[in-house]
Amino acid sequence: MTLLQQCRIWYKNKEFQRIVNAMEALPFENWTPALAGMLEKARNGLKEEMEKDVLEGTGLFTGQILLSEPRWDKQKLIRRLGSEWGLKARERPNQQSDSLLFFVRNTILSVCLISSPVPDGQAEHAAASNYLWPEAEERIRTHTARIFVGAMGDDASLLDRGRLLVEVLASCCDQENALGVFVNGTVYETRLYETLAKLILLNRLPVDNWIWFSFFHDAGGVSCYTRGMRAFGKEELEAIHCGEKSSEARELVFRIAAHVLQNNIVFHGGEVIHDADGRRYAVSRGEGIFSQQETIRIFRIPDEQTSPDE
Incomplete structure (x- = not known):
């Protein structure tokens, strides 16, 4: 039985912690996107069980780059992560073309191209709340795809996970078909989001990104x-x-x-x-x-x- 098959059994039995323990013991070079996805599902399961004891949403660091077309330049993103933020991301032999998974400072960073728009008009509704960008709703209404970014890892501090999420999202803003950054219940203009993120390079908190x-x-x-x-x-x-x-x-x-x-x-x-x-x-x-x-x-x-x- 493969580890993925075993994890699926544990997940079905709601043995979420066993999945987390197994993945933490597995060398990172042996990870696959399917196993990383199973780990994320297990962590979400644990969070649901503990939501009575902690604030709902704690440690949930995700964001999306809205795209005009369902394509991305993964190599450009990898180069930008390294040149701008010193983050070493690399493709693995078994990695799919629409995903990028890498590990930095006890944090798993997952980047995935989704070839469909945000459902139910959520992005358009969020964009309408951006008083700094009056054209936001009209601008992102044409989005047809998105890049989903997540930062996971209970061994990393919340602040560090938050910084890494901002660094990856800011790097994705350099994609030529990027329209906006969907996070915090609104949609940021890409150039503004990049500019705000540079506070990290000055050892300051990117509060406006968070x-x-x-x-x-x-x-x-x-x-x-x-x-x-x-x-x-x-x-x-x-x-x-x-x-x-x-x-x-x-x-x-x-x-x-x-x-x-x-x-x-x-x-x-x-x-x-x-x-x-x-x-x-x-x-x-x-x-x-x-x-x-x-x-x-x-x-x-x-x-x-x-x-x-x-």
Whole structure:
């Protein structure tokens, strides 16, 4: 019986950990795309079993490059990974033409060409939310295929997996038929995504590649909320009526998100935080206003009123 056949039996019996153990013991040069796919399915099975104990979506680092045509230049991607990021990817003798699988810093990186568009109009709906790229929805409506990228590996830190995902996605942006980057519930313009990713080369966190900042305007002011924190095991952030302008609210939430990710901060609720201008904000936990999941909610504390001099 081959290892793949055994893994299929274990998967059918929901013995996911046995698949993970077997794959971790197998030398990487003996991996095949089918075995890597089985490992990913097993990890997903384990995550489903543990979702009561951890935030749903933790460690899920995936993204897609939307393509105008169902083709890619794999060798160009391999060269770009090496020249731009120092990532050594190579084709294996038994690797299919539509996939690339390689191992970096305890992380399995899987890249696969899918010759069909994102189903059910999901990409178009996501593109419509990109306020930085008004033409996004129209631009990617013509996509006919995509490159799917995943970063897996429980032995690597969440931050490192997140960086590697960004590096591979940014390298894929160089494909001549790339239209946009579908990640974090929106679609990024390829050149912008590449530019933002270069912060990694300066030893800075690519927060804007990881997190999308959305806004809600009403009579109370501007609110800002995130999409992407859960991949790092953190609740999404919601800053309620924390600015008169979108730029003010975004700056506040960006700084908090970066601080949480950089320093692995956990908010329990009841904290008071300050911005650079000394304004105070109360932190609470609860069901999200803009999300059905539990979030970290941030409210401005009004400045203390002082009595006028007599």
